[in-house]
Amino acid sequence: MKTITDPAKTDNPVAAELGLRLYRQMVRIRLFEEQVNELYTRALMPGLAHLYIGEEAVAVGICEALKNTDYVTSTHRGHGHCLAKGATPDRMFAELLGKEAGYCRGKGGSMHIADPATGNLGANAIVGGSAGIATGAALTAKRLKTDQVAVCFFGEGALGQGVLYEVMNLASLYKLPVIYVCENNLYTEYTHFSETTAGDILLRGTAFGVHGESVDGQDVRAVHAVAQKLVGRARRGEGPSLLLSNTYRYTGHHVGDINREYYRSKQEEQEWKTKRDPIKNMGEWLAGQKLADRSALEKIESEVREEMKTAVEFAIAAPYPGVEEVDQDVYA
Amino acid sequence: MKTITDPAKTDNPVAAELGLRLYRQMVRIRLFEEQVNELYTRALMPGLAHLYIGEEAVAVGICEALKNTDYVTSTHRGHGHCLAKGATPDRMFAELLGKEAGYCRGKGGSMHIADPATGNLGANAIVGGSAGIATGAALTAKRLKTDQVAVCFFGEGALGQGVLYEVMNLASLYKLPVIYVCENNLYTEYTHFSETTAGDILLRGTAFGVHGESVDGQDVRAVHAVAQKLVGRARRGEGPSLLLSNTYRYTGHHVGDINREYYRSKQEEQEWKTKRDPIKNMGEWLAGQKLADRSALEKIESEVREEMKTAVEFAIAAPYPGVEEVDQDVYA
Amino acid sequence: MPETAIRELTFAQAVREALAEEMRRDPRVCIFGEDVAEAGTPFKVLSGLVEEFGSERVLDTPISEAGFTGMGVGAAMTGLRPVVDIMFGDFLTLTMDQLVNQAAKVHYMSGGTWKVPMVLRTTLGATRRSAAQHSQSLHAWLCHVPGLKVAMPSTPYDAKGLLKTAIRDDNPVIFFEDKMMYKQKGAVPAEDYTIPFGVADVKREGEDITLVATSSMVEVALGAAKLLEGAGISAEVVDPRTMWPLDEKTLVESAKKTSRAIVIDEGYGRYGVTGEIASVIAEGAFFNLEAPVKRMGAMHVPIPFSPPLEDLTVPTEQTVFDAARALCGQA
Amino acid sequence: MPETAIRELTFAQAVREALAEEMRRDPRVCIFGEDVAEAGTPFKVLSGLVEEFGSERVLDTPISEAGFTGMGVGAAMTGLRPVVDIMFGDFLTLTMDQLVNQAAKVHYMSGGTWKVPMVLRTTLGATRRSAAQHSQSLHAWLCHVPGLKVAMPSTPYDAKGLLKTAIRDDNPVIFFEDKMMYKQKGAVPAEDYTIPFGVADVKREGEDITLVATSSMVEVALGAAKLLEGAGISAEVVDPRTMWPLDEKTLVESAKKTSRAIVIDEGYGRYGVTGEIASVIAEGAFFNLEAPVKRMGAMHVPIPFSPPLEDLTVPTEQTVFDAARALCGQA
Ligand SMILES: Cc1ncc(C[n+]2csc(CCOP(=O)(O)OP(=O)(O)O)c2C)c(N)n1
Ligand SMILES: Cc1ncc(C[n+]2csc(CCOP(=O)(O)OP(=O)(O)O)c2C)c(N)n1
Ligand SMILES: [Mg+2]
């Protein structure tokens, strides 16, 4: 990935391919999420969902540095991670609608998408709830010498959960190949992170011997570059790391969180959307570097739009699981 | 206490009085614990107990910097903290024997001594279990503007408990008058702390905005000096701190832990006992500074020995609680 | 207070009114939890409190359930009367050490010297399409623990009265609110009143069968009772209101009178509340029962997201109706 | 294996033998917990294992119950078969989120795609003079949770056989060992054998009363049965062995036969195991019971340290004997 960050090499076809892939993946997440919001407002989706719009560069930059067999754990705001790790939108929408064709046969819903085929150990609706799981997956990788890496995505709110420090200590002691990715989007539900987070986030890793880096989470190339570095460390047996990705969610905590002015200003939202949009900025960079012209980017967008449309239609048409499923798969 | 660390002022009668008091308090803990061991070996004590021998300077140095109304929380290895905070040996022995005259009417035992009269919120048999309680006491002090300080004693093993980081974050955000005192005696039960503790202990406070200091836990004057400083900070509203006290337990994890060579050498134990004994060293310092002669120190020891003897006799003779007490005080 | 008027309040409003009144009465009462201040919780139960009482008394916390519950224990021991807010009852998993090894035991272990006058408010209930980690009703765990009290209001009236009692109680009280019930309305007096713990409430009198129901299940039982009326069966609905202390006498007397009983609770049916209450009735009314006590709780599965599946997992008017008819020999 | 000889092993040795044999059989089996390696746990149950299997497979952890239990869940999902050691059952409080919100739900929530083949071994039991935070028997909490299995061996034989089954099971199994029983001896075959889950064991046959007893209480029940024999009462002792799955049939059949039952469990008597089993029997044997099912559990108090008080808190041969006589009309 050095190739992409190195301007001298921007004509490299590998760089172009990767750049376009990063772009497309971000667009896929963005348009997936727009459909989710649509499903909610059209009252087609049961319950709620937490949109990842604005944060796409984090999931994409990191997952593109992983192999299919590498592991990720995700959060309540998990659609982006799942898609970036290889999930297909049709089965994801089906899951969001509680349909049998969904990744979890409709039993999990938005917050619990899991998929062994893409190394997705599962989204998790307990804040910080997957830190142990990711660490355990890394333990397996190390013990069985499989060369796999585990990435644990979590919002900065999970910094409040003690278990995170317990497992960072474990990972550090055992030198496990795990990367803890803190997505600091500045807010938990309705509270600014500075009101809930004392001290220094990166030091919270350092204190446990966990290597730390921070990155502009709106810059997919930067995220991808640092991800490659940390994945490399992990694969070489150099132990765990903590990546602080600074980012922003454009919309509400969940789809129903419409009036947000009591906790943040419209102006703040506007600034991020206009100046720091990961997709727009990557598009401009690709164009500027002559790696893609406008029409190529537009083509991506329309292809993805089509993909999402088909996927949603599939999901809406798909049947619910049969009632006999209710007590199946409680035990293996 | 500056007076004591300042050689120019060692003839100060206040310094002499305080120095002797620190000395006596350490001797009291030492001899108390020797009696506990005796009670165990004579099969007079039900269950087990965790001796504080070797660590006396920590509890004494800190508690002598506190007011009676200040709060402490303690651990499974708690006799030293309780005594240093003002508990009397007779009721402590009675508690250890499960007698009604004990601090908890015999219901708590060695690991649960508590005493509102001396601000002792209770020893705690859950490692890290009192971190929340101490933090809450500090919250009350701040909210009700009582000028009290709370001290949370814990072994370095509690660094493994996530709740500690949760409450350090809380204390830091709310600027609470709480001092977290980590007694690093190098071992949890039977494992060296380096095998369970990655990174850097003090940074584990810094990362949460908690002011950190470390101190030679075998030097009661040093402990007392730093305690005064941290208590001052807390009372002035400057927020929480973490004090790392480096110390050593001379005997087993509990009274029954006799054969320890599989986890530490006799030589190591011997080194600490001979070179770094807090009582011996303080005695020598007092003598060297002409604050007390040998006979004064011996007198203290024999007085304390008498005190402990009487206290043990009291406890042995005391009655058990009546059987009707078993279901009293479950609810207030 | 001039008004003894009875207004209609929602369950959420009743909870909020109880808190506001207690906070006015006693400056030691304070609240902490996630998004409790400006946001007033995601359920908006606490809206307006921070504006009246300030952010020292309505304290936003990090997402640290164990930490701030523990802080609540210490604060309660030393002079405050905290009302700790745990957003979803599912997160009680994170607070168990603080509640069970600390809060519940402090008074007894200290020989009666320290007290923990703390309330922990949390939620229960499924059918909100929130999936397995946000739909549990885990109150049975807390009922199992000596040293804790457990209250489970089923109406706005009970919510206000029981919460005031909880706040004035010198023991740790776990207070469960059904999150599906927050918008439900009911009559609530404007004046100060409390409801004693350990007193069950007969929500409906009847002769043929006793439906013991808790929290969310009281509405379900009352609905079933109406259906049963149509089938010629007169059902008595008894709400224990507090699970600990438990008003065994009222439950047993009702079952003795009707000779049949169903226990309905939204927690898991196995090893939980229904087992306890059914046993109490089966023992106390042994010689009067015409049929075994029937238990209805959540199905023994993690709560599924998919709506048609989720709806199968908890008792409904219809399933209670069917069970009651069967028990009365009508099936 | 040549020997089919039956040796006398202690309960601790039986547990260790099961682990050693399974670790030899399957390289994915590993252990983690506090002081499990060189120290072999404070109860010395695991002595010798690190020497045979190395510190990669017998892993000492920091005092981080939540963290390493969570690590166990992830390790189990991805190809190891961890046996997590929680020294005292009282510390389950710290692991509840990992066990209940994670381990128990992964398989179902993922639509059956991920599995969690993990065993969590821990202890229960009072009368060790360890006071309130080291004496609890909290298994009822886990029995209440769908997705978990719960085993509670009462003899060295059962310990070995059930533990092997647990390790080979593809689900999270919580395995409770009575810490007062570790030194107790019993016959244990040297060869490989497993005991299926969900099959109760009739530890003693009898005609007049059924004593259903779990874990530590089986010995107590057997002792009481002997005393009862002297009083002319023939007691049957039934040990469910696993609380989930639960062998309802054997329990109910026994009660039908004898027409009287007492359920004895060392967990708290209220809202726990005794309520569940008593309800199962009261319903299943409704028309055969001559007396209400009696429940005996730990007294509803934090366990006191003081020996004369602590001894009052759990059922004993004598109290079971008295209760059984009373139930049989002899009191
Ligand atoms: C243990 C736990 N506590 C509280 C919640 C409720 N909750 C869901 S999301 C959320 C905020 C999470 O913030 P953050 O971790 O920053 O993630 P973000 O939503 O910003 O992506 C909270 C408090 C939860 N799901 N789990
Ligand atoms: C949560 C919890 N886990 C495990 C234990 C068992 N245990 C009791 S003391 C101890 C070691 C504590 O070590 P440390 O905190 O360093 O204190 P020390 O004994 O050295 O004073 C352990 C593991 C416990 N009491 N609580
Ligand atoms: Mg956030």
Ligand SMILES: [Mg+2]
């Ligand atoms: Mg230590």
